[in-house]
Amino acid sequence: MLDLTVIILTKNEEHNLEKCMRSLEKIAKRIVVVDSFSTDGPVALAKRLGADVYQNPWVDYATQLNWGLEHTDINTKWTMRMDADEELLPELVEEILTVLPNLDESVKGIELRRRVYFMGRWIRHGGVYPTIMLRIFRTGFCKCEQTIMDEHMILTEGTTICLKNDFIDYNTKSLEWWIGKHNWYSDREVMDYLDKQRQLESGEVVKPKLFGSQAERRRWLKYMVYYKTPLMRRAHWYFIYRYIFRGGFLDGPQGLAFHFLQGYWYRFLVDAKIFENRIKESK
Numbered sequence: 001m002l003d004l005t006v007i008i009l010t011k012n013e014e015h016n017l018e019k020c021m022r023s024l025e026k027i028a029k030r031i032v033v034v035d036s037f038s039t040d041g042p043v044a045l046a047k048r049l050g051a052d053v054y055q056n057p058w059v060d061y062a063t064q065l066n067w068g069l070e071h072t073d074i075n076t077k078w079t080m081r082m083d084a085d086e087e088l089l090p091e092l093v094e095e096i097l098t099v100l101p102n103l104d105e106s107v108k109g110i111e112l113r114r115r116v117y118f119m120g121r122w123i124r125h126g127g128v129y130p131t132i133m134l135r136i137f138r139t140g141f142c143k144c145e146q147t148i149m150d151e152h153m154i155l156t157e158g159t160t161i162c163l164k165n166d167f168i169d170y171n172t173k174s175l176e177w178w179i180g181k182h183n184w185y186s187d188r189e190v191m192d193y194l195d196k197q198r199q200l201e202s203g204e205v206v207k208p209k210l211f212g213s214q215a216e217r218r219r220w221l222k223y224m225v226y227y228k229t230p231l232m233r234r235a236h237w238y239f240i241y242r243y244i245f246r247g248g249f250l251d252g253p254q255g256l257a258f259h260f261l262q263g264y265w266y267r268f269l270v271d272a273k274i275f276e277n278r279i280k281e282s283k
Contacts, residue, residue: 001026001027001028001029002027002028002029002078002096002097002100002101003029003076003077003078004027004028004029004030004076004077004078004079004080004100004136005028005029005030005031005032005074005075005076005078005079005080005139006024006027006028006030006031006032006079006080006081006082007031007032007033007034007065007068007069007072007074007079007080007081007082008020008021008031008032008033008034008046008051008082008083008084009033009034009035009036009061009064009065009068009083009084010033010034010035010036010038010042010043010046010084011035011036011037011038011058012038012039012040012042013038013040013042013084013085014038014040014041014042014045015040015172015173016084016085016171016172016173017033017042017045017046017084018045018049019087020082020083020084020085020086020087021046021049021051022049022087023087023088023089023093024082024088026093026097027088027093027096027097027100028080029076030052030074030076031046031049031050031051031052032051032052032053032054032068032072032074033046033051033052033053033054034054034055034056034064034065034067034068034072035053035054035055035056036055036056036057036058036064037055037057037058042084043055052072054068054071054072056068056071060148060188061144061151062144062145062146062147062148062151063146065081065144065151066143066144066146069142069143069144074139075139076139077138077139078100078136078137078138078139079136079137079138079139079142080135080136080137081135081144081153082135082167083169085169085170085171085172086114086167086168086169086170087167087168087170088167089165089166089167089168091165091166092112092163092165092166092167094165095163095164095165096110096136096163099161099163100136103161106158106159107158107159107160107161108137108138108141108142108155108157108158108159108160109134109136109137109138109141109142109153109155109158109159109160109161110134110135110136110137110160110161110162110163111132111133111134111135111160111161111162111163112132112133112135112136112162112163112166112167113129113130113131113132113162113163113164113165113166113167114129114130114131114132114133114166114167114168114169115129115130115166115167115168115169116128116129116131116168116169116170116258117168117169117170118254118255118257118258119175119254119257119258120254121251121252121254121255122168123251123254123255123258123259124250124251125246125247125248125249125250125251125255126242126243126246126247126248126251126255126258126259126263127242127246128248128258130166131214132162132213132214132215133152133153133215134152134153134154134155134160134215135153135167137153137155138158141155141156141157141158142154142155142156143156145205145206146205147192147205148188148189148191148192148195149185149188149189149191149192150192150219152205152206152215154205154206178261179261182261182262182266182269183269185266186266186269186270186273187273189270190270190273190274190277193227193270193274194274194277196223206219207219208220208222208223208224210224226238231271231274231275232268232271232272232275234267234271235264235267235268235271236264238263238264238267239259239260239263239264239267242259242263243256243259243260243263248263
């Protein structure tokens with residue numbers, strides 16, 4: 001057991017939460033669940049599995065996570081952020097157990113590699129894998145950037161290392177739920193797009209940088225390349241790039257569904273809503 005607190009945000013995540021918490025049993029001294037007044041039972045489940053549960057009204061992911069970091073009495077040396085539909089592979093658990101106690105004090109953050117599963121299949125191509133994310137950090141040295149979508153953790157000081165093994169993102173809810181959630185995401189993506197200049201000027205978000213970390217590079221490609229191309233046409237080009245040139249077709253029928261829905265339909269929906277907003281503003 002490590003001197004580590006894991007914080008998990010929930011909103012109607014009873015279906016996913018147990019597998020997430022079970023994967024943390026060997027490493028977490030304490031698990032904190034911050035619930036947004038769910039109606040499907042994750043509070044009772046989390047308590048039964050030994051978590052400390054707090055409830056706070058939802059504003060956005062960054063606000064909720066930062067609230068949890070500040071208001072749940074975390075006093076362990078390390079803190080870890082997890083989503084309820086994520087879980088650690090056994091190989092990653094063993095790596096964390098080996099690496100964490102032996103790190104130099106200058107290392108304040110640990111990046112992990114994420115696998116995405118969709119309809120039961122690991123999506124390995126199309127630029128999706130691996131997504132490298134800062135998920136473990138020394139308590140008090142990290143916060144979530146205050147953005148509306150696509151939030152990243154930011155260290156206030158120190159260096160990071162990246163572990164070799166993976167955690168998985170595998171939401172077992174229905175495709176209908178996935179589509180509804182991404183429709184909701186698209187609203188927030190439009191808000192984030194309209195607010196991006198203020199965010200960048202604030203100095204409190206990951207800055208676009210071509211030769212920086214994966215998060216910085218992806219943000220550079222999003223803001224400096226993708227958003228500079230023609231509205232709605234770019235969704236076509238992006239899908240072709242992912243599915244053909246980045247090998248998304250190698251992910252089989254599940255990959256076709258994923259890359260089309262996430263890399264084309266979702267991006268096109270965002271652009272259609274941006275276009276709708278411009279029409280409203282012109283009146």
